Amino acid sequence: MRNLLIADRRPSGSGVIRVIEPAKGEPFEEVAAAGAADLDAAVAAAKAALPAWSRLTAFARGEILFKFSDLVRAHAEELAVLEARNVGKPIGDARWEANHVADTLRYYAGAADKHFGETIPVKKGGLDITLRVPLGVVGLIVPWNFPMVIATWKVGPALACGNTVVLKPASLTPLTALRLGELALEAGVPPGVLNVVPGPGAAIGAALAAHPDVRKIGFTGETATGRAIMAAAAQTIKRISLELGGKSPCIVFGDVNVAQAAGEAAASVFANAGQDCCARSRTIVERPIYAKFVEAMRAAAQGTVVGNPLDEKTQMGPVISVHQREVTETYVALGKKEGARLVCGGERIPGPGYFLRPAVFADAKPGMRIVDEEIFGPVASVIAFDTEAEAIAIANDSIYGLSGSLWTNDLKRGLRVAQALETGVLSVNSSSSVHLQGPFGGFKQSGLGRELGMHALDHYSEIKNIYFETAP
Ligand code: NDP
Numbered sequence: 001m002r003n004l005l006i007a008d009r010r011p012s013g014s015g016v017i018r019v020i021e022p023a024k025g026e027p028f029e030e031v032a033a034a035g036a037a038d039l040d041a042a043v044a045a046a047k048a049a050l051p052a053w054s055r056l057t058a059f060a061r062g063e064i065l066f067k068f069s070d071l072v073r074a075h076a077e078e079l080a081v082l083e084a085r086n087v088g089k090p091i092g093d094a095r096w097e098a099n100h101v102a103d104t105l106r107y108y109a110g111a112a113d114k115h116f117g118e119t120i121p122v123k124k125g126g127l128d129i130t131l132r133v134p135l136g137v138v139g140l141i142v143p144w145n146f147p148m149v150i151a152t153w154k155v156g157p158a159l160a161c162g163n164t165v166v167l168k169p170a171s172l173t174p175l176t177a178l179r180l181g182e183l184a185l186e187a188g189v190p191p192g193v194l195n196v197v198p199g200p201g202a203a204i205g206a207a208l209a210a211h212p213d214v215r216k217i218g219f220t221g222e223t224a225t226g227r228a229i230m231a232a233a234a235q236t237i238k239r240i241s242l243e244l245g246g247k248s249p250c251i252v253f254g255d256v257n258v259a260q261a262a263g264e265a266a267a268s269v270f271a272n273a274g275q276d277c278c279a280r281s282r283t284i285v286e287r288p289i290y291a292k293f294v295e296a297m298r299a300a301a302q303g304t305v306v307g308n309p310l311d312e313k314t315q316m317g318p319v320i321s322v323h324q325r326e327v328t329e330t331y332v333a334l335g336k337k338e339g340a341r342l343v344c345g346g347e348r349i350p351g352p353g354y355f356l357r358p359a360v361f362a363d364a365k366p367g368m369r370i371v372d373e374e375i376f377g378p379v380a381s382v383i384a385f386d387t388e389a390e391a392i393a394i395a396n397d398s399i400y401g402l403s404g405s406l407w408t409n410d411l412k413r414g415l416r417v418a419q420a421l422e423t424g425v426l427s428v429n430s431s432s433s434v435h436l437q438g439p440f441g442g443f444k445q446s447g448l449g450r451e452l453g454m455h456a457l458d459h460y461s462e463i464k465n466i467y468f469e470t471a472p
Contacts, residue, residue, distance in 0.1 A: 001030045054162035075179070115132055140168065278433045283382045
């Protein structure tokens, strides 16, 4: 049984989470679940640790974070195997993610003493300066699709800025967050600075969002949960940053290499079994290449190696849970009912585990639920367009605006369309949306604020303006 991590104590918690391995459909670990009293203890521990941590020099905090990064790197294989088994993601992806966690901590270790204030020539004269000061205790609530990566995107800047943290991982995937908390202690992060409290979102997550001693909530998850967190945070005017859902477009013009674009478009939906807020699940293709493109997507989907996450050859593992498989199957049935043409996939793979074949729908149209709603499973919808204006209109016809791709070899058109798309992150002739050094986040109902890069630091500090009268 893995215990809660509150300061350096490991209380037993108030309940038990049975962690399931989705590739087998069986429990493989038990974790203590926090109750209300545990949450209060975690916030109290973070509050008690705040003065000493926030008064360390930024350089000193950075030194500790460098050690944390090194320890994560040294334990990358252990973390990758835990994540691959718990989420069901291919081991190769999980290894990349464990190293990305180490990179992220390294980035914010180096950033700690490079985020500073200004000297402002105010009209009155004297000396006007701004300081970047920590917010205080911050609550971080994260989902199950990229558990250690998304946790670290928040923990890194939060600690670098001098805040202390209560981290609530998703109930389905608490393992790597707890292990990261242990490695942080081993690296010299003082007890109480990073507390990890798995527990039910509706109780523990909601209590964290409402807690009077918590100054900010950093959240990634469903848009509906984001709304609930905003409402809870309103009571104490907490700062919030939200990374929410997506239904990202991938526009493909007729002048591209169809095989290459279709291969990448397929991978951008089926990676992580489609459980990716950046999944380009609306593939919007110019009519002259449409039939050829759909055929190439079919070949790519059927060529995707689905199987045991711990097998090196696997490209797609199971979905996370029975529930997520049922949600996906419901959408596949809906797509057929709505009149889209199922080209391949969508069926279960017989045997244990929550495996599905990647599905491609052709002849999909805006207004269909498979096109408008986030599925969070391996389902691609391919839509035809005739004009550039129509492609932009279809892409922007969404409550979401997180990510997107644009494929064209026409430079002027690329520049025009890239500027017209309503997404926080866009890749041109690529499907790569996450760059540690660049800002990541959404327009519209995909969120509030930005993660990664130096931009994230703005969301984990207050600006304090101090004026000094210098006249004698
Ligand atoms: P949820 O919103 O259900 O859960 C996310 C986290 O919030 C979990 O830790 C959950 O706890 C907790 N939680 C649930 N209810 C509440 C509540 N009322 N108050 C506070 N916390 C709560 O999302 P999922 O975990 O199901 O993740 C999938 C969703 O996340 C998708 O919609 C996806 O688009 C989105 N997502 C967005 C990303 C982005 O960067 N924009 C990245 C990754 C995912 P518990 O697990 O106990 O329920």
